[in-house]
Structures are given as structure tokens and as C-alpha cells.
Amino acid sequence: MVSETFLHAWRRRAELPAEPLPWLLVTARHTIHNRTRGQRRAESLWQQAVSEYWRTPAPLPPDEAVAERDAMIAALAACSPAEREALLLIAWDGLTYADAAAVLGCSERALTVRVSRGRARMTQYLHPAADAPGAIATRMTPVKDTP
Known part of the structure; x- marks a missing residue:
């Protein structure tokens, strides 16, 4: 997460404020939120796929x-x-x-x-x-x- 935050800061270094700490903290929070949301979405898709698998007929030879x-x-x-x-x-x-x-x-x-x-x-x-x-x-x- 830290590396992603600093990578984002590096890419937007021209837009960084004079005091970057608050900006970095907000960016880190957003990075964590995006990662958590992605994990929830992946978990939901996995659950959906598993539930559909159990309802589908046996696979073909x-x-x-x-x-x-x-x-x-x-x-x-x-x-x-x-x-x-x-x-x-x-x-x-x-x-x-x-x-x-x-x-x-x-x-x-x-x-x-x-x-x-x-x-x-x-x-x-x-x-x-x-x-x-x-x-x-x-x-x-x-x-x-x-x-």
C-alpha cells in the first residue's frame, strides 16, 4: 500500500502541495479503500461462481x-x-x-x-x-x- 501511495505521488509530483503529508494520507486511505473494495468484489464474484457451479449440470467429457x-x-x-x-x-x-x-x-x-x-x-x-x-x-x- 505504501509503495502504491508513493507511486501515485511520484506520478503526480507536479501537483503535490507544499506540505504533502495530508495529501499522502488521503491518497493512502483511498488506496486502501480501493484495494478493500476490489477484494470484496472478487470475493463476491467467487461466491457467485461457486454457487452457479453447484447448480450447473455435470461438465462435458x-x-x-x-x-x-x-x-x-x-x-x-x-x-x-x-x-x-x-x-x-x-x-x-x-x-x-x-x-x-x-x-x-x-x-x-x-x-x-x-x-x-x-x-x-x-x-x-x-x-x-x-x-x-x-x-x-x-x-x-x-x-x-x-x-
């Missing part, structure tokens, strides 16, 4: 897990870059639609369209039986990525 992973990677590759990025921000990073839209610099509606198209493209890739005669599904072609 290694060969099935690798096959499933490879299928998901291939399905993601079938998506456009914009769809892939939107899906990963929502599903992998756990962002809300509003936060993901802010990250991508687009509207929530545009993000919703990207996620919807990406899900449809992945479903089509993972379940090609939906293309069988009589099935209600349309073939989706790759879309050029727009900034």
Missing part, C-alpha cells in the same frame, strides 16, 4: 467439450465482425445493451439488430436441420461490416 468449443468458434466465425463483437460484449463480457452500445459507439437499437442477426446466424450454423424442406427459416448471407 473433454472430447465433447472440445467439439462444442470448436463448433461455437466456427459459428462465431460465420458472423460478421460487427455481430461477433456485439455478441461477445453481451454474452462473454456480460455488458448490458446500453453499455455495449456505448462501447461500440452505436445506438441500442443498432446493437439489438446486430445481436439478433448474430444469434440467428449462429443458430443457423449450429443447427443446419432448420434448412430442411418445410422448415420456417431463411438463409442468411454474410453482411459487410459497417463502422
Whole structure:
């Protein structure tokens, strides 16, 4: 903690007041608070992960897990870059639609369209039986990525 406090002071040495002790004490208190908050957050995430683990079904055998992973990677590759990025921000990073839209610099509606198209493209890739005669599904072609 002390080293972090002095590192912060060194980086902001041009802004230090003439009497740095009060500033250093406040900075040390903030450093301790940030570390404590981070530890609480990590503990909470760990507890959440453990509780979810006990509710999930037994893990797949290694060969099935690798096959499933490879299928998901291939399905993601079938998506456009914009769809892939939107899906990963929502599903992998756990962002809300509003936060993901802010990250991508687009509207929530545009993000919703990207996620919807990406899900449809992945479903089509993972379940090609939906293309069988009589099935209600349309073939989706790759879309050029727009900034």
C-alpha cells in the first residue's frame, strides 16, 4: 500500500502541495479503500461462481467439450465482425445493451439488430436441420461490416 501511495505521488509530483503529508494520507486511505473494495468484489464474484457451479449440470467429457468449443468458434466465425463483437460484449463480457452500445459507439437499437442477426446466424450454423424442406427459416448471407 505504501509503495502504491508513493507511486501515485511520484506520478503526480507536479501537483503535490507544499506540505504533502495530508495529501499522502488521503491518497493512502483511498488506496486502501480501493484495494478493500476490489477484494470484496472478487470475493463476491467467487461466491457467485461457486454457487452457479453447484447448480450447473455435470461438465462435458473433454472430447465433447472440445467439439462444442470448436463448433461455437466456427459459428462465431460465420458472423460478421460487427455481430461477433456485439455478441461477445453481451454474452462473454456480460455488458448490458446500453453499455455495449456505448462501447461500440452505436445506438441500442443498432446493437439489438446486430445481436439478433448474430444469434440467428449462429443458430443457423449450429443447427443446419432448420434448412430442411418445410422448415420456417431463411438463409442468411454474410453482411459487410459497417463502422
